[in-house]
Amino acid sequence: xxxxxxxxxxIDLNSLRKKLSRSTSEREDQAPQPxxxxxxxxxxxxxxxxxxxxxxxxxxxxxxxxxxxxxxxGIVVNAIEVPDAITSKLALIGMCICNAVICAxxxxxxxxxxLPNLRRALQTMARVxxxxxxxFALTCLLTTLLPVGILSWKTFGIWYGASAVFLFIERIIVxxxxxxxxxxxxxxxxxxxxxxxxxxxxxxxxxxxxDNDIRICGIFDDRKSARSPDVVAGYPKLGTFAELVEFARxxxxxxxxxxxxxxAEARILELIRQLWVLPVDIRIAAHANKLRFRPRSxxxxxSVPMLDVMDKPIRDWDFVAKRTFDIVFSIICIAxxxxxxxxxxxxxxxxxxxxxxxxQKRHGFNNETINIWKFRSMYVEMSDPTAKMAVTKNDPxxxxxxxxxxxxxxxxxxxLFNVLAGDLSLVGPRPHAIHAQTGDLKYTEVVExxxxxxxxxxxxxxxxxxxxxxxxxxHDDKIKNRTAHDLYYxxxxxxxxxxxxxxxxxxxxLKSENAY
Numbered sequence: 070x071x072x073x074x075x076x077x078x079x080i081d082l083n084s085l086r087k088k089l090s091r092s093t094s095e096r097e098d099q100a101p102q103p104x105x106x107x108x109x110x111x112x113x114x115x116x117x118x119x120x121x122x123x124x125x126x127x128x129x130x131x132x133x134x135x136x137x138x139x140x141x142x143g144i145v146v147n148a149i150e151v152p153d154a155i156t157s158k159l160a161l162i163g164m165c166i167c168n169a170v171i172c173a174x175x176x177x178x179x180x181x182x183x184l185p186n187l188r189r190a191l192q193t194m195a196r197v198x199x200x201x202x203x204x205f206a207l208t209c210l211l212t213t214l215l216p217v218g219i220l221s222w223k224t225f226g227i228w229y230g231a232s233a234v235f236l237f238i239e240r241i242i243v244x245x246x247x248x249x250x251x252x253x254x255x256x257x258x259x260x261x262x263x264x265x266x267x268x269x270x271x272x273x274x275x276x277x278x279x280d281n282d283i284r285i286c287g288i289f290d291d292r293k294s295a296r297s298p299d300v301v302a303g304y305p306k307l308g309t310f311a312e313l314v315e316f317a318r319x320x321x322x323x324x325x326x327x328x329x330x331x332x333a334e335a336r337i338l339e340l341i342r343q344l345w346v347l348p349v350d351i352r353i354a355a356h357a358n359k360l361r362f363r364p365r366s367x368x369x370x371x372s373v374p375m376l377d378v379m380d381k382p383i384r385d386w387d388f389v390a391k392r393t394f395d396i397v398f399s400i401i402c403i404a405x406x407x408x409x410x411x412x413x414x415x416x417x418x419x420x421x422x423x424x425x426x427x428x429q430k431r432h433g434f435n436n437e438t439i440n441i442w443k444f445r446s447m448y449v450e451m452s453d454p455t456a457k458m459a460v461t462k463n464d465p466x467x468x469x470x471x472x473x474x475x476x477x478x479x480x481x482x483x484x485l486f487n488v489l490a491g492d493l494s495l496v497g498p499r500p501h502a503i504h505a506q507t508g509d510l511k512y513t514e515v516v517e518x519x520x521x522x523x524x525x526x527x528x529x530x531x532x533x534x535x536x537x538x539x540x541x542x543x544h545d546d547k548i549k550n551r552t553a554h555d556l557y558y559x560x561x562x563x564x565x566x567x568x569x570x571x572x573x574x575x576x577x578x579l580k581s582e583n584a585y
Contacts, residue, residue, distance in 0.1 A: 260324040439493075
């Protein structure tokens with residue numbers, strides 16, 4: 070990494086990611102070693118297990134609230150004078166919605182939806198009221214273009230006054246609520262400082278100096294010398310980089326901020342190689358480095374510049390959209406497929422002893438353990454809840470009915486209820502049993518960054534499955550290819566990709582050579 074100066078080039082994060090990829094492939098045979106957190110780190114992790122509200126979600130909800138209230142308020146106030154003609158009513162509704170859209174746009178352009186400004190409601194009230202006044206001025210001009218006159222100045226004044234009073238009271242209440250949520254940890258972004266010493270101290274002081282939604286949860290550093298003391302700027306050092314991964318598994322973290330100087334490129338690459346399996350934002354603090362940036366490579370927390378290395382996948386409103394997609398389509402699937410599920414349950418119960426359903430522990434989002442439901446396909450006395458022994462062709466443990474259910478993937482249909490419960494998504498990396506392995510090796514020993522596929526919620530079907538990587542995993546290359554397809558899905562996710570996978574799933578199930 071070159072510093073700014075005579076003729077130096079801007080930092081290119083794409084090259085950093087390529088180097089990270091090469092570093093990963095060169096070390097793929099090294100299995101991760103288990104670590105244990107020290108008592109202080111475990112205590113802090115347990116205190117932060119509760120999920121906080123995303124500031125982006127809260128701000129988005131505020132936008133929708135203000136838009137809806139302003140539009141409805143305009144319709145109610147003006148409805149008194151509107152003639153009974155349908156054209157007049159439609160013009161009224163259109164005008165009020167237009168006014169609400171203009172006002173919301175003006176508030177956005179004047180940064181009235183920025184979190185620091187929302188906290189300081191009284192100090193920023195002038196720009197809020199100015200945006201409202203501008204929206205009414207534009208609305209007044211637009212009404213002259215309507216084919217029918219539907220306003221009087223008296224009604225227009227009442228409409229504006231009611232809107233101004235609403236925004237004043239609402240913004241004061243919202244400011245109080247946001248400050249209260251921030252103090253109580255309800256709405257915040259939780260961050261860990263990676264790297265200690267003087268650099269971390271300067272970063273913490275810079276973050277504390279500016280108004281932001283960041284809560285620093287602690288510091289992790291491999292160094293144990295005087296250059297990295299146990300307490301930095303009032304925050305304890307909770308462990309090493311290896312322990313940070315386990316800490317992040319137990320804690321609802323949002324961001325890792327690396328405070329290591331950019332000149333230590335090899336150290337940063339090694340660090341990111343360990344941390345990118347986590348479903349968090351990874352940033353490199355650039356406050357102390359005199360560097361030139363590509364504009365799209367960095368962001369700010371307050372006024373502290375950050376290089377954006379990795380982003381948490383499927384976050385905020387993308388998560389809301391995906392969850393809505395899951396609920397709607399899983400209900401549709403259950404409504405359409407319940408006769409098949411009922412027939413499968415009857416067939417399982419009538420042809421072999423034991424329960425209809427089979428419960429198995431598998432890896433879920435962020436490596437959490439979840440219970441997955443399937444139609445039982447094995448004889449009870451031969452069942453293998455750990456999945457340590459993969460099912461093979463003509464496996465004697467599988468019942469005749471179970472063989473058909475597995476071949477057709479009907480045994481997976483009860484997982485639609487896992488989707489409704491929130492443990493699974495309809496589309497995502499398929500969840501594997503906790504002790505699943507290929508040969509004598511666990512998947513984590515075959516693919517170093519196997520756990521990176523858990524950065525999103527697992528799915529009933531996935532990109533790997535429709536590309537032929539389903540069924541028995543009897544060779545190292547199969548789990549490597551499946552993981553590669555899962556990571557491609559995570560990096561390229563969209564609702565259209567989910568829909569494509571759902572549509573192709575029943576078609577690709579016809580080719581089920583590897584499903585036994």
